[in-house]
Amino acid sequence: MKSQAGWLRLSLSKKEAIWGYFFILPWIIGFLVLRLGPMITSLILSFTEYTILKAPKFTGLTNFTKMFTNDPSFGAALKVTLSYAFFAVPVGIVLSLMIALLLNQKIPGVAIWRTVYYLPSVVSGVAVAMLWVWIFHSQFGLINVGLNAIGIQGPAWLGDPSYALPALIIMSFWGIGGGMVINLAGLQGIPTELYEAASIDGANAWNRFWNVTLPMLSPVLFFNLVMGIIDAFQYFTNAYVMTNGGPGRATLFYNLYLYQNAFRYYKMGYASALAWMMFLIILVLTLLIFKSSPYWVYYEGLIKKK
Helix, strand or coil: CHHHHHHHHCCHHHHHHHHHHHHCHHHHHHHHHHHHHHHHHHHHHCCEECCCCCCCEECCCHHHHHHHHCCHHHHHHHHHHHHHHHHHHHHHHHHHHHHHHHHCCCCCCHHHHHHHHHHHHHCCCHHHHHHHHHHCCCCCCHHHHHHHHCCCCCCCHHHCCCCHHHHHHHHHHHHCHHHHHHHHHHHHCCCHHHHHHHHHCCCCHHHHHHHHHHHHHHHHHHHHHHHHHHHHHCCCHHHHHHCCCCCCCCCCCHHHHHHHHHHCCCCHHHHHHHHHHHHHHHHHHHHHHHHHHHHHCCCCCCCCCC
């Protein structure tokens, strides 16, 4: 009876807060057990030598020191990942924006075209990787067959260290439909009054794009840039299925190298250190992008104080 009376004396806001926490309790438990717990465990293991078969042995900063002084594969994996991000992310953003601009026009069958461009981004994983293995086949691949038809000898894409990474960069554009949809949503959120006012002032199509579309769409481009950097450092499936890091170390992505240390060489301590180093690199790159955002990202209604 006392507990019931105490519950009745609670204010409506407190009751709503209690019920709110009750309903999100499964998520909280899942986060603590499946997210935060493993993160803390990996942080502890990053300071140990742990090979699963033996108990963890504390080694301090040895794993982190090894990355920069005695592990050439770490530098190679970081270089491959940064190179991929440097080319694939900005080009993917530009292409997805161009397609979104085209599909934002009032043309017959535009809904069908939007579906066609978006569908490839839904199909992903091993199936897509195997499809592109055949497309890049040195003898029977669609690309080389097309090149041979016009008298050009196609390269051994996935078997040539000079072309393996560019091949994966080209393949990454298969999934630009996801970014296209986000850009399309941003374009449709731009008030038409701005274009009408610009046209009245005599602005041509390029001026309207540069002075209206890009500033209003900059928060969307900012989001796509941040997510693209994060995805680039988590790139794994295609490289694992198609090249397994080869030929040589031409496609040894950071996440693939982390996986190899953890599940091929059973160096769980070192793999945990690699994971936390990846987290720090992504954090630094993301903070740099956020730091640069005041210079190129425009938020409607935000007025800077001089």
